[in-house]
Amino acid sequence: MSARRVAGVAAMIAMMTASASAAAERLVLSLSHHRVLVTSSFTGTEVVLFGSIERDQTAALPRRGYDVVVTVTGPRESERTRRKERVLGIWVNVEAHTFVNVPNYLAALSNKPLDTITNADLQRRLQIGLANTVLPQKTAPVVADAPQEDPFRMAFLRLKKEHGLYIERDNGVTFFTPTLFRADIPLPSNVPFGLYDVDVKLFADGAMIAESTSALEVIKVGFEQFVADAARDYGLLYGLATAMLALLIGWFASVVFRRD
Amino acid sequence: MLPSRTRGFAEPAVSFVQIYLPIADLPVNVFLILAMGLAVGFISGMFGIGGGFLMTPLLIFIGVTPGVAVASVASHIAASSCSGAISYWRRKAIDPSLALMLLAGGVIGTAVGVWLFTLMRALDQLDLMIALSYLTLLSIVGALMVSESVRSIMRARVGKPVVLRRPGSHIWFHGLPFKFRFKRSMIYVSAIPVWVIGFLMGFVGAIMGIGGGFLLVPMLIYLLRVPTATVIGTSMVLTMVTMASATVMHSVTNHLVDAVLALILMVGGVIGAQFGARAGQKISGEWLRLLLGLLVLMVGLRFAFQLVLHPDDLYSLRIVEGMP
Numbered sequence: 001m002s003a004r005r006v007a008g009v010a011a012m013i014a015m016m017t018a019s020a021s022a023a024a025e026r027l028v029l030s031l032s033h034h035r036v037l038v039t040s041s042f043t044g045t046e047v048v049l050f051g052s053i054e055r056d057q058t059a060a061l062p063r064r065g066y067d068v069v070v071t072v073t074g075p076r077e078s079e080r081t082r083r084k085e086r087v088l089g090i091w092v093n094v095e096a097h098t099f100v101n102v103p104n105y106l107a108a109l110s111n112k113p114l115d116t117i118t119n120a121d122l123q124r125r126l127q128i129g130l131a132n133t134v135l136p137q138k139t140a141p142v143v144a145d146a147p148q149e150d151p152f153r154m155a156f157l158r159l160k161k162e163h164g165l166y167i168e169r170d171n172g173v174t175f176f177t178p179t180l181f182r183a184d185i186p187l188p189s190n191v192p193f194g195l196y197d198v199d200v201k202l203f204a205d206g207a208m209i210a211e212s213t214s215a216l217e218v219i220k221v222g223f224e225q226f227v228a229d230a231a232r233d234y235g236l237l238y239g240l241a242t243a244m245l246a247l248l249i250g251w252f253a254s255v256v257f258r259r260d
Numbered sequence: 261m262l263p264s265r266t267r268g269f270a271e272p273a274v275s276f277v278q279i280y281l282p283i284a285d286l287p288v289n290v291f292l293i294l295a296m297g298l299a300v301g302f303i304s305g306m307f308g309i310g311g312g313f314l315m316t317p318l319l320i321f322i323g324v325t326p327g328v329a330v331a332s333v334a335s336h337i338a339a340s341s342c343s344g345a346i347s348y349w350r351r352k353a354i355d356p357s358l359a360l361m362l363l364a365g366g367v368i369g370t371a372v373g374v375w376l377f378t379l380m381r382a383l384d385q386l387d388l389m390i391a392l393s394y395l396t397l398l399s400i401v402g403a404l405m406v407s408e409s410v411r412s413i414m415r416a417r418v419g420k421p422v423v424l425r426r427p428g429s430h431i432w433f434h435g436l437p438f439k440f441r442f443k444r445s446m447i448y449v450s451a452i453p454v455w456v457i458g459f460l461m462g463f464v465g466a467i468m469g470i471g472g473g474f475l476l477v478p479m480l481i482y483l484l485r486v487p488t489a490t491v492i493g494t495s496m497v498l499t500m501v502t503m504a505s506a507t508v509m510h511s512v513t514n515h516l517v518d519a520v521l522a523l524i525l526m527v528g529g530v531i532g533a534q535f536g537a538r539a540g541q542k543i544s545g546e547w548l549r550l551l552l553g554l555l556v557l558m559v560g561l562r563f564a565f566q567l568v569l570h571p572d573d574l575y576s577l578r579i580v581e582g583m584p
Contacts, residue, residue, distance in 0.1 A: 041278060043287060078580040082384050085574070090392075090567040093384045098580060155575035163577075189280075189287045220282075224520070228282040231515050239511025242519045243504040246335040246526060250342025250500070253530035258347070 025066075026054045027202055027212035036187060036218045038225075044164075044189040047216055051200060053179040067110065067117040067203040068173045069128045070183045074105025074165075074218075075194030081156045097152040098138040104192040105165050106133060109172025109183045118206045126201065126208065130157055130168045164188035185216075193218050283518035284328045290524060292322070297528020301340065304529070305536025306543075307552045308344075308492055310337040310471030310499055313398060315525065316390075317559050324521070326390040327381060330469030331510035332518045332525070337471040338503040339526040340533055341496045348493025355444040355490040359497040361451055365458025366502040372459075373466025374509040381514060384578065391563045393468050398560030401475060405553030413546045445490045453483060462502040466509070471499035474556065 032048035053066055082096040110117060114129045124132045134145045135153055146153045160166035165188065173183045185198070195217050202210040220228060230238045279290045296318050304311030312333050319329035348354050380386045436450035457479050461472045476495040480486040486494065511517045540548060 038280070042280060043278060080384065080578045080580055082576050082578065083574055084571055084576075090388075091569075091571050091574075092388055093576075096384050104579075152575075156577070159573070159575060159577050190285060224280050224282040227519055231283055231511065231517065231519070235512040235515055236508070238519070239508035239517060242335050242511065242517055242522060243338060243507040245519070245523065246339035246507065247342045247500070247504060249523075249526045249530060250339040250344075251346060252343075253339075253534075254343040254346040257343075257530075257534045 024056045025202060025204075025210045026056070027200055027210050028052045028054055029198070029200055029212050029214045031198065031214055031216055034216050036191070036216065038191065038193065038218060038220045039222050042189060044191070045187050047185045047187060049183040049185060049198060049200070049214070051181050051183070051212075053181075053202060053210075055179070063204045065178065065204070066175075067112065068175075068181050068183070069114070069117065069201045069203065070107070070109040070173060070185070071128060071199045071201070072105070072107040072109075072185050073103045073197045073199070074192050075103070075196070076101045077104045077192070078102070079104075079156070081152050081159070083152070083155070099156055100136050100138050100143050102135050102156075103133075104194075105187075105196065106130065106160070107167040107169075107172075107185055108133075109167070109169050109185070111171070111173040111175060111181065113170040117203050118208070122206070122208070128201065130161075130166055163190065165190070165192070187218065191218055193220050279520065279524075281324075281518050281521050283332075283516060284324045284521055286323060288322070288521075293521065293524045294528045296322075297336075297525040298532035300525075301529035301532025301534075302536035302539070303532075303555070304340060305533030305538075306540035307474075307536075307548060308477075308540070309473040309552070310341055310503075311529070312337045312465075312470035312472075312503075313394070313468070313474070313556065313559060315529075316469040317394065317562065319521075320390075324518075326387045327377075327514065327516045328518055328521075330377070330390060330467070331507070331514060331516035332522045333469040334465070334503045334506040334510060335517060335519070335522040336525040336529055337465075337469075338500055338507060340529050341471055341473075341499040341503065343530055343533070345493065345496040345500050348496060351493075352444075353490055354493035354497055355442055355486070357440070358442045358445055358454065358486065358490070359494050361440065361442075361454045362458035362461075362494070362498045363501050365455035365460075366462035366498050367505055369459035369462025369464075370466045370502045370506050370509060371462075373463040374506065374513055376463075377467050377510070378513045388567075390468065391567055393464070395560055395563040395567065397464070397468070397475075398556050399564070402553050402555075402557030402560055405474075405549055406557060409546050409549035409553055413550065416546065442486075445486050445494075447485055447487075449484055457483070458498060461498060462506075465499070465502050466506045471503055473499055474552065 028051065030050045032050075036045060036047060049070060051068065078101060079099050080096045081099060082093040084091045085094040087094065108129050114123055123129055127133055131148055135156065136143045136145050137152065157166060161168075164186075167186060173181055175181045195215060198214040198216060200212050200214075201208050219225075277289045277291055278287050280287050296315070300311040300315045300318065303314060315336060316329045316333045319333065320326050345354065377386065380389045436452045438451040439448060440451050441448045457476070461476050464470065464475070465472050473495055476498065477491055480491050480495060481488070507517055543551075
């Protein structure tokens with residue numbers, strides 16, 4: 001992981017310094033919501049990101065066109081990916097890999113397919129797109145990212161996509177004018193809670209020329225949050241309260257429906 | 261209403277009947293859960309059982325993870341057996357000393373069951389363990405019930421009397437020490453088989469999310485010779501206490517009890533049970549046992565299919581708690 005990440009960071013610094021001297025584009029971002037409240041009736045929502053590309057006088061020739069890649073990274077968690085195999089006629093989990101500290105939510109939105117924005121090498125170094133995201137797996141003593149064809153990595157990405165938590169859309173960014181764009185960040189009903197980093201990269205002619213970040217927060221509110229917190233932080237009290245509630249309802253029913 | 265996770269986001273933003281289950285992490289339709297509670301409550305009232313062996317699989321089939329289903333159903337059964345136990349108590353149909361003896365084993369059994377549950381979860385084999393226990397237990401018990409009830413229906417048709425309690429017959433463990441006299445049940449047996457039965461019920465209940473009334477009642481009748489007058493009430497007391505303690509233990513160890521889910525199930529369950537009890541009085545005992553046996557067998561077979569059929573997806577995910 002580290003080697004690739006160091007390479008990526010180095011490349012990014014190189015890009016940024018290069019772009020600062022060559023071009024003078026700046027990204028101005030605005031999110032429709034910085035806080036998303038999840039209540040009992042929450043069935044998913046979208047946060048809209050607006051962006052404007054500002055060019056100052058030092059900017060060189062007018063460019064042929066800009067490309068934007070938006071990466072939204074949710075709170076990090078460790079997840080186990082398990083694989084079933086037939087053992088004695090029944091299907092059993094036989095192998096499991098733990099993905100350490102990976103985003104629970106990840107959206108990669110762009111205005112056109114990533115391959116037409118920049119080359120594969122830069123995509124990998126900047127970690128744009130799901131295929132290029134570093135997903136460290138713990139196998140015995142070492143923690144390392146696996147190659148893109150690794151079956152566990154592929155299964156992990158596929159399952160996260162099926163759950164609506166990993167999203168890749170090459171039409172997720174829309175340009176209104178050559179310098180004004182919008183991106184819809186989809187948040188599904190099972191959206192994880194916490195802080196989300198919104199990272200926007202601006203490309204022109206295959207090179208990254210500017211980058212800007214923002215953030216949003218997803219908060220569980222109301223009764224659900226209370227219950228979930230209580231269950232996690234005060235297991236004993238929560239259990240006792242639930243058991244008492246059960247006995248109380250049982251007693252109540254026996255009084256209401258008393259027939260003798 | 262199945263979980264809408266795979267269906268994208270173009271759905272209407274708000275709907276009344278959707279409720280978000282905080283621990284199961286699943287939006288569900290309130291009326292679906294309520295209807296499930298009613299239906300299972302009806303069946304449990306009809307047969308005089310807790311209904312956990314139906315409720316837990318139903319929850320698994322609508323997308324609740326087996327762990328959450330087992331842990332949450334425990335509190336649902338505690339509620340339904342509590343209302344049953346109270347009405348039996350009023351009729352003095354409970355043997356308190358026998359119930360206490362069973363509980364001594366039951367609470368330890370529950371603790372061991374919750375420990376095994378936690379261990380299997382860490383090894384990624386919890387779902388398998390739940391499915392296998394359901395398959396074995398339900399197909400054996402279901403087959404026994406069906407064959408027993410068919411035989412007694414046949415016998416009744418021929419006209420021979422049904423002998424439930426063979427006087428004078430002796431099982432080896434009746435010679436064990438620590439003999440106790442259980443006054444209300446009018447039996448004089450060793451405490452050891454009583455503890456063992458209590459332990460087994462607590463253990464099975466904790467790992468499967470069942471009260472186990474359909475196992476306990478026959479065991480008490482055939483092994484301990486508990487008379488029919490006190491058997492159901494006493495078994496309900498055991499179920500109530502083991503399931504209430506399972507709720508607490510599952511909350512402390514695995515944080516898998518979904519109180520919102522359990523609450524909706526409880527409300528549906530206690531109402532359904534009242535109607536079921538009335539319906540049950542209209543059917544004869546043998547036919548009731550045959551129907552229950554077939555139901556038990558069907559749920560067992562459903563788990564067999566699930567284990568044997570090629571799964572839709574060989575891979576599955578589980579979030580690891582306590583690891584950043």
